[in-house]
Amino acid sequence: MTVDVTQAYTRRRVVRDELVGLYGVVERNIYLTKRYFLWDFAFLLWTIANTLTIVFIARGVGISPGERNELETKLLVGGVIWAFLGIIFEIVTETVAWERWEGTIEYTFMAPVSRPVHLIGMGVYAVLYGLVRAGLVFLAVVAFIGIHVPHANYGAAVALLAIASISFIGVGMMTAVLPLISPEKGTQLGFIAQGLMLVVSGVYYPVSVLPTWMQWIAKISPATYALRGNRASVLSGAGVAWADAWPLLLIGALSIPLGLAVFKAGERYAKQRGKLKRSG
Amino acid sequence: MSAAVAAVDVRDLNKVFTRRKGLFGRRRRSALSGVGLRIERGECVAILGQNGSGKSTLVRLLSTLLLPDGGSAHVFGFDVFKEPRAVRRLVNRVSVEASFFKKMSAAENLSYAARFYGMGPAETRREIPVILERVGFPSARRNEAMENLSRGMQQKVALARALLTSPVLLLLDEPTTGLDPRSKQEVQAFIREIRTSNDATILLCTHDMKEAEELADRVGLLDRGELLFLEPVDDVLARYGASTLEEAFFAATGRTFEDEKSEEDEDREVYA
Secondary structure, eight states: OOOOTTOOOOHHHHHHHHHHHHHHHHHHHHHHHHHTHHHHHHHHHHHHHHHHHHHGGGGGSOOOHHHHHHHHHHHHHHHHHHHHHHHHHHHHHHHHHHHHHHTOHHHHHTSSSOHHHHHHHHHHHHHHHHHHHHHHHHHHHHHHHTOOOTTOOHHHHHHHHHHHHHHHHHHHHHHHTHHHHOTTTHHHHHHHHHHHHHHHTTSSSOGGGSOHHHHHHHTTOHHHHHHHHHHHHHHHOOOOOHHHHHHHHHHHHHHHHHHHHHHHHHHHHHHHHTOOSOOO | OOTTOOSEEEEEEEEEEEEEETTTEEEEEEEEEEEEEEEOTTOEEEEEOOTTSSHHHHHHHHTTSSOOSEEEEEETTEETTTOHHHHHTTEEEEOSSOOOOTTSBHHHHHHHHHHTTTOOHHHHHHHHHHHHHHTTOOGGGTTSBGGGSOHHHHHHHHHHHHHHTOOSEEEEESTTTTOOHHHHHHHHHHHHHHHHHSOOEEEEEESOHHHHHHHOSEEEEEETTEEEEEEOHHHHHHHHTOSSHHHHHHHHHTOOHHHHHHSOGGGGOOOO
16 A cells, blocks of 8 residues: 555645644543542642632631621632632643653654644643633632622633633743753743732732732733632622723733744754753 | 655754753764765665664654754655654654553553544544554553553554554654563564555664664664665675674774773763
């Protein structure tokens, strides 16, 4: 049997192959989640406990029950979004880190699926997994503390998080390149990006209490609008506000191409320096 | 595309690695220096060489995993460095390390690999049992975690992964190193079989001179990044007046066995 090496790849075939590749990335992550389920469950419990430590701060403040409920809700929203953002960065960064650790990175990087599809596939899984996890953390803390959110508009909150996720994935792509540059330290730097983004975005406090220069930076952080919108949706039942949505869409439209460009440059650097192979 | 297009056409390929030496120093090491070779479609070519000779660097360059510092390489007429996606559709690789997600099963690992080549769920459900049977892997074990399988079994799955995508150029980088004698023979027998049944051109990098002699149409020697020869075995032996490839190796490199033993490890440091 002689294979025709000149077989033309029609656009339709290329699109189909890319979609199958994207599905494959999500599918693989599902397999790994099943295999590491107990670890993920333990990590979920840790996240719930960590979020509780923050929400309980409201119990130590001398305020009325109504104000305390509001403060607990705001802290909870901050904690849930911190955890959600952390999962997205962690999973997208694993694009390189995990595959390098397993030794599969070369096989993945020599496959014909495009890098954008590869990264977007990781992002899609990260968002789906992150939303489920965020929901579980939220429900667990609400039940444990006894927070009352009778007006909460969960649909709007989830929708806003999904829109914000476009930007989070874009930033995550930039941090995903770090393990390519430094196999030893790159992954940890991803968490620095998460922390810096959230501290300027008012994760547990209004942005207005920050120094002026940090308030300016907050304007370009997608987490600022995700936090503001989610607080409004959960506390007051607000829908997705255009004032929150358009900055997120704009930042997302810029961060995805920028993230891909940064990753491409990092991949090229790694291929020039021979850093793509398994660590050590 | 004419019939004369080579499966692999490498010209004056160079690759230099730079590594840190001390706090501020840099050390440059030439992994490949002016390497040129041509492999015709359907051939099996074996490249011999010590650790650090540049074999894996050559394989990685052809796999689009490294960028060169000079020269060119074409696979079936496609430029490896300017048209990597076209090359990736034609090439697959088996390396000495059976690289898998250890907690996932053979079937799951193969599915993941196949998806990147456009194989959907229905196709992999049909093809994975077939390919595993073909490489001699017991189908009943395809849902076991890879970490529970022996090295020989893992290498069979690695072969299956490479063949599942029907590559026209198969890059085998020490595929039998570390295998027990029986597994080694099985893999070698399988390599012979796929040459004819899969219309595959094979580049085999190996330490094993006997393996090279038995499997390859031509044998090459990479020594410190330079390709000293690439010829049929009989021509190599005749050129160096040797009766074995080992003798030819030492004659070609100009070093004795004692020279090899006493050589500083730093001179043979592996970069890729």
